[in-house]
Amino acid sequence: MNVIGQVTVLPQLPEAIGRLSELAYNLYWSWTPHAQALYRDLDAEIWERFQHNPVRVLLEVSQDRLEQAAADPDYLGRYTQVMADFDAYMGKKDTWASKNAAALGPVAYFSMEYGFHESLPIYSGGLGVLAGDHCKSASDLGLPFTAVGMLFHQGYFRQLFNKDGWQEEAYDELDLTTLPIKPALTAGGEEARVSVQIGHRDVHVRVWDLRVGRIRVLLLDANVPENEGEDRKLTARLYGGNQELRVQQYVLLGVAGIRALRALNVPAQVYHMNEGHAALLGLERVRELVETGLDFRTATETVASSTLFTTHTPVPAGNDAFGYDLMDRYLGRWPSLLHTSREELYALARHDQFWDGHWVPTFSMTVFALSMSRAANGVSELHGEVSRDMWKFLYEGAEAREVPIGHVTNGAHNLTFTSQPMRDLLGTVLPDDWTERLEDEEMWKAVEALSDAQLADVQLDMKREMIAFVRRRLREQLTRNGASAADVAGTDGVLSENALTIGFARRFATYKRATLLFRDKARLSRIVNDPERPVQFVFAGKAHPADNPGKAFIQEIYRVSQEPEFRGKIVILENYDMNVARHLVQGVDIWLNNPRRPLEASGTSGMKASFNGSPNFSILDGWWREGYDGTNGWPIGEEREYADLNTQDDADAFSMYQTLETQIVPLYYAPPQPDAEGRSGWRQVVRRAIQTVSPRFSMQRQVIDYVNQYYLPLTERGAALARNGSQRAREIAGWKSWVRQQWPHTSLQASAHLPATARPGERVEVQATVNPAGIKPEELRVEAVLKRGDHFTRVPLTPQGNGHYSAQVPLEDSGLYSVGVRMLPEIEGLSNDLEAGLIKWA
Numbered sequence: 001m002n003v004i005g006q007v008t009v010l011p012q013l014p015e016a017i018g019r020l021s022e023l024a025y026n027l028y029w030s031w032t033p034h035a036q037a038l039y040r041d042l043d044a045e046i047w048e049r050f051q052h053n054p055v056r057v058l059l060e061v062s063q064d065r066l067e068q069a070a071a072d073p074d075y076l077g078r079y080t081q082v083m084a085d086f087d088a089y090m091g092k093k094d095t096w097a098s099k100n101a102a103a104l105g106p107v108a109y110f111s112m113e114y115g116f117h118e119s120l121p122i123y124s125g126g127l128g129v130l131a132g133d134h135c136k137s138a139s140d141l142g143l144p145f146t147a148v149g150m151l152f153h154q155g156y157f158r159q160l161f162n163k164d165g166w167q168e169e170a171y172d173e174l175d176l177t178t179l180p181i182k183p184a185l186t187a188g189g190e191e192a193r194v195s196v197q198i199g200h201r202d203v204h205v206r207v208w209d210l211r212v213g214r215i216r217v218l219l220l221d222a223n224v225p226e227n228e229g230e231d232r233k234l235t236a237r238l239y240g241g242n243q244e245l246r247v248q249q250y251v252l253l254g255v256a257g258i259r260a261l262r263a264l265n266v267p268a269q270v271y272h273m274n275e276g277h278a279a280l281l282g283l284e285r286v287r288e289l290v291e292t293g294l295d296f297r298t299a300t301e302t303v304a305s306s307t308l309f310t311t312h313t314p315v316p317a318g319n320d321a322f323g324y325d326l327m328d329r330y331l332g333r334w335p336s337l338l339h340t341s342r343e344e345l346y347a348l349a350r351h352d353q354f355w356d357g358h359w360v361p362t363f364s365m366t367v368f369a370l371s372m373s374r375a376a377n378g379v380s381e382l383h384g385e386v387s388r389d390m391w392k393f394l395y396e397g398a399e400a401r402e403v404p405i406g407h408v409t410n411g412a413h414n415l416t417f418t419s420q421p422m423r424d425l426l427g428t429v430l431p432d433d434w435t436e437r438l439e440d441e442e443m444w445k446a447v448e449a450l451s452d453a454q455l456a457d458v459q460l461d462m463k464r465e466m467i468a469f470v471r472r473r474l475r476e477q478l479t480r481n482g483a484s485a486a487d488v489a490g491t492d493g494v495l496s497e498n499a500l501t502i503g504f505a506r507r508f509a510t511y512k513r514a515t516l517l518f519r520d521k522a523r524l525s526r527i528v529n530d531p532e533r534p535v536q537f538v539f540a541g542k543a544h545p546a547d548n549p550g551k552a553f554i555q556e557i558y559r560v561s562q563e564p565e566f567r568g569k570i571v572i573l574e575n576y577d578m579n580v581a582r583h584l585v586q587g588v589d590i591w592l593n594n595p596r597r598p599l600e601a602s603g604t605s606g607m608k609a610s611f612n613g614s615p616n617f618s619i620l621d622g623w624w625r626e627g628y629d630g631t632n633g634w635p636i637g638e639e640r641e642y643a644d645l646n647t648q649d650d651a652d653a654f655s656m657y658q659t660l661e662t663q664i665v666p667l668y669y670a671p672p673q674p675d676a677e678g679r680s681g682w683r684q685v686v687r688r689a690i691q692t693v694s695p696r697f698s699m700q701r702q703v704i705d706y707v708n709q710y711y712l713p714l715t716e717r718g719a720a721l722a723r724n725g726s727q728r729a730r731e732i733a734g735w736k737s738w739v740r741q742q743w744p745h746t747s748l749q750a751s752a753h754l755p756a757t758a759r760p761g762e763r764v765e766v767q768a769t770v771n772p773a774g775i776k777p778e779e780l781r782v783e784a785v786l787k788r789g790d791h792f793t794r795v796p797l798t799p800q801g802n803g804h805y806s807a808q809v810p811l812e813d814s815g816l817y818s819v820g821v822r823m824l825p826e827i828e829g830l831s832n833d834l835e836a837g838l839i840k841w842a
């Protein structure tokens, strides 16, 4: 036909279900299966085809179907209930924050990626899902909170396996009109635009508004007509491109992110930077203050005092650092904008690294983030320790344990990952308001009351659902790759609902050792093919497009899954995303994780599995090192590191097979031997997993920890330093400059009268002589440091006049003591002892 024009007829929502549109634009639905069902039931085919996207359903559904639903009493009843729940959630006044954190200032949270739902693919893995979950719980708890991120219009990538099991990447251009986002509007009702200079170009940025329950997420988008071609691609792909592009994206996130908050009048008192990606927000905040007349150092003190930095990466290579020449191209103007020098600015980020055969100073995003914050944390206890060790070189003279990086162990958003049948079951024993106090460990003890049969029923349901999903996905993949009809039909026999099923899904970074299971294939085959007690595995995961070793892991698993002895018993699914994650964590019997310790900063997928009664089976790394209690899952390997990777892999693989053969498989298949309450071994582990992991590793607990440990103190500190035109910040900045200048002129000598041996409780005399070079005695802490094994004690020496200091230092217990004396400058109001960065040992 000769087309002379086109017109789209949009379905119109009947009044009776008129608010479906409003709800579609609030991700409240992403953790509310009953709300999702309203859209799915309008058109299940559209729902599946477009990644469970409510906005898309409303754009594509037929008018007839809408009229039908609006006249269906059952549908209307469910609609009314969901909307009432939604209104109650949105209108809730007595939130956790209102009761427990009334003094909390508004938080601005920055992350490069967010994983909220599969229909909004602006995440690559754990970091993004964690950020998305953080936002959801911030909403649940009623925090004053706004998040800032990027709208990647090609997402991360869609993963496809070719016939040989090699990963291929597809980049689909998102149609923004089908996403649950709207242009952010200024007070004047205009679409917000901000601009930022990147290199020599002005890049224009559109700001999108995403509602996540009660909070907002601002998403930056450079793909606007005002920008030149290359600039429009700045927000095309997450973690795509080279270093050059990365720096530009960081400028965008940090600088344009702050400008977006200002353009929309979003209040912010505490700034939370996740990874070094967000660190450049400090530049813009300092610039704002310098513009009001503050000097660079005072402005920097002010900005840092209200900023938290969270590091998520335990490997040095995972921390971006760029050559100075590269930074010059993008930060060239910034020193003058900030009334400082390039040297002073870059010193805040300097990390000397061995590149191409020599040492060069680099601009490390993590070092800059540490400099531009006054609180920092890792994401599990062990990761805190690893981080302190990794960054201790920045704190010369300090012990690793003193490095001011704490930890908040990660959690996951329970409701996003817990299946509706499991939620219904939990609702039968937990109090009515259980979804509002997920962090309450006492409350979760009620899970003991669930019977074996109740759990078994729900878990079988979830497993069937997962198996059907796996078969559907494999069928699609085989059909696309031109497999024979027989092979396609064969997918009907993949996986058995009666076999012990183990899930493994995550990014295929090599440290996660996806192929460790295959280290002894003969042994694996005996485990899998045991006729009485079969075991099967489901794998999924993406490798970064540039990570060929990661892709080789995928291919190896794919090949094993094609071998006759493993066919239908080991499978690997394409395109791991939040949808695949939900199906797997809900449907498998056990969750497996075998990273190379200590490289898993936290890990979160095992938490999601435990919420659903799939106990965790993992290396004692990240969260599991804290979560495992002897009853709620199984460990792999020991609590230790190895010098030799091969030895470590051997030991861990051996432990994994051993535990599977001697503990997990026998327990799973043991005939029920109920105790007095009718409970038997396997389901007892299931109950323990649910009741211990759900509260302690809830995102709710995590966000509460952030509020108490960091957001509240930073609110107060930030305000104290900013008061009266940053008076206190100016004093601290001035004092730091002064002590840094005087420090080289100070001196310290010390002596201790140590007997050859001593008795526990005995005191020894320690003396020091100090030349303070003009630094006031009350601003100098002179102290003895005692080390005995893991024990570390500091005992202040008291001034005796004339620069002499002394103390009687107790040797409290038996053992070999090492004694040292050091001094450091201190004044009130510093965030920690090492803030001035000066320590002198005698």
Ligand SMILES: *Cc1c(COP(=O)(O)O)cnc(C)c1O
Binding pocket: 124, 125, 126, 127, 129, 505, 506, 507, 576, 577, 578, 581, 582, 602, 603, 604, 605, 606, 608
């Ligand atoms: C939870 C989740 C992750 C992170 O899992 P880890 O255990 O931290 O590796 C990655 N991707 C998706 C889609 C997830 O849901």
